[in-house]
Amino acid sequence: MTSGPEHLERDFPMHVSVSEAREMLAALLPQRQTEMVVAKEALGRTLAADLAALVSHPSATESALDGIACRAADTQSVPSELRVVGESRAGVPFAGEVGTGECVRIYTGAPLPRGADAICPVEKLEEIDSARVRLLSPASTGDVRHEGGDFRAGEVVMQAGTWLSAPRLALATALGHAQLPVYQRLRVALLSTGDEVVEAGQPLQAGQVYDSNSVGLSAMLQEAGCEVLPLGHAPDQPEQLAQILAGAGGADVLLSSGGVSMGKYDFMRDLLLEGGKVSFWKVRMRPGGPAILGGWRGLPVFGLPGNPVSSLVVFHVIVRPALTGQPVQTLKLRAGTPFRSLPDKTAFWRANLVGGVVHDYGQQGSGILRSLSEAGALVVVPEGQRVQVGDDVDVILL
Ligand SMILES: Nc1nc2c(c(=O)[nH]1)N[C@H]1C(S)=C(S)[C@@H](COP(=O)(O)OP(=O)(O)OC[C@H]3O[C@@H](n4cnc5c(N)ncnc54)[C@H](O)[C@@H]3O)O[C@H]1N2
Ligand code: MOO
Numbered sequence: 001m002t003s004g005p006e007h008l009e010r011d012f013p014m015h016v017s018v019s020e021a022r023e024m025l026a027a028l029l030p031q032r033q034t035e036m037v038v039a040k041e042a043l044g045r046t047l048a049a050d051l052a053a054l055v056s057h058p059s060a061t062e063s064a065l066d067g068i069a070c071r072a073a074d075t076q077s078v079p080s081e082l083r084v085v086g087e088s089r090a091g092v093p094f095a096g097e098v099g100t101g102e103c104v105r106i107y108t109g110a111p112l113p114r115g116a117d118a119i120c121p122v123e124k125l126e127e128i129d130s131a132r133v134r135l136l137s138p139a140s141t142g143d144v145r146h147e148g149g150d151f152r153a154g155e156v157v158m159q160a161g162t163w164l165s166a167p168r169l170a171l172a173t174a175l176g177h178a179q180l181p182v183y184q185r186l187r188v189a190l191l192s193t194g195d196e197v198v199e200a201g202q203p204l205q206a207g208q209v210y211d212s213n214s215v216g217l218s219a220m221l222q223e224a225g226c227e228v229l230p231l232g233h234a235p236d237q238p239e240q241l242a243q244i245l246a247g248a249g250g251a252d253v254l255l256s257s258g259g260v261s262m263g264k265y266d267f268m269r270d271l272l273l274e275g276g277k278v279s280f281w282k283v284r285m286r287p288g289g290p291a292i293l294g295g296w297r298g299l300p301v302f303g304l305p306g307n308p309v310s311s312l313v314v315f316h317v318i319v320r321p322a323l324t325g326q327p328v329q330t331l332k333l334r335a336g337t338p339f340r341s342l343p344d345k346t347a348f349w350r351a352n353l354v355g356g357v358v359h360d361y362g363q364q365g366s367g368i369l370r371s372l373s374e375a376g377a378l379v380v381v382p383e384g385q386r387v388q389v390g391d392d393v394d395v396i397l398l
Helices: 018-028 166-174 212-223 238-246 267-275 308-324 370-374
Strands: 014-016 034-038 067-070 080-088 102-106 118-121 125-129 132-135 156-158 179-183 187-193 227-234 253-257 277-283 292-296 299-304 331-335 346-354 357-360 377-381 392-397
Touching: 014 018, 018 277, 018 292, 018 299, 018 308, 067 080, 067 132, 156 166, 187 212, 187 238, 212 227, 212 253, 212 308, 227 238, 238 267, 267 277, 267 292, 267 299, 299 308, 308 346, 308 370, 308 377, 346 392, 357 377
Parallel strands: 014 277, 080 102, 187 227, 187 253, 253 299, 331 357
Antiparallel strands: 034 179, 067 102, 067 118, 080 132, 125 132, 277 292, 292 299, 331 392, 346 357, 346 377, 377 392
């Protein structure tokens, strides 16, 4: 007869789908208050309100190039000659009006003078003398940036729920917001488990491994805008594990790695199965299948598998989207090598892009740590599918 923890009487689902796992984790997270944060310090946070532009961009109609501003109609037959009547530079606009046969020297970002509607870049100009230029090609109205052409004052440009990447922080600042309404950080307690796991910097005996998960996961949590409460490392002893978890007060959720699969010493699993509450155990994915979600004394606990590759993949496709509310972004790309999945598991293959085509990274074992850094992408193969060379596949960029 088969035995083991998989065959315990249970009141929770096993082998949930990746999207079910994500939704169940998100459902255990607390509703968060909002706060105002200086834009420079809001990297990775989530906007709690829509942001309308307080100003227009560009704030005035301006030149996109260094050259001269003139009337396009004057330059249709080339070469053409124009009289230079002044200069407009960023911050010091030309006060007059450009008339027929006239031009103004202008620089990128400088306001377009009245009367002018086109730009000719310096590369297409010859200086006849200090007051006259010859145009070697017609001036273009396309090199004028119109006031509000990017966004107009009052326009809602960023939506509540947007995750604040570096470019989005720059945009929020350009909209005129020095402080941003964001959700408070989730406080995530982080724990590594396993007798063989050793903190970096210590000597390593045969059979031991450095605690790479705590460093990788901590960095990914910070990128996701979370506050990390490091709980260090727990040995394979149930009492000590319970004691460490009891010290996670103040956390919104605990993220652990290791001790969730089928082994005798997988105590994170036992702690939740026997003394806690389980929302699900095992996800129909590879790598990452043994992940477990539950609670311990009211604290939501997500147990990642110990294998660093598995924990990275689970973090990417389940944990991060649940913590940030941002969907996993996928691209459709052409397969340059075959990929496949088992009938009951979505496969996430480490892969690389070569000339826009996606290739299998090579060794796919979840103990191959080099793949964490050397693979630039994950190819997603839904349950029970075979991908042939030339087929389109969903790809997540890492
Ligand atoms: N009989 C079965 N055995 C296993 C199954 C199964 O279904 N049946 N699942 C396998 C899969 S898939 C995975 S993934 C692993 C996950 O196991 P655990 O979550 O219990 O993880 P551990 O056994 O504690 O460790 C696995 C592996 O990862 C190394 N590790 C652990 N923590 C860290 C860390 N913080 N930093 C770096 N490396 C770490 C650990 O030394 C092990 O080599 O189970 C399979 N077994
Ligand atoms: O699926 Mo485990 O997560 O292979 O290593």
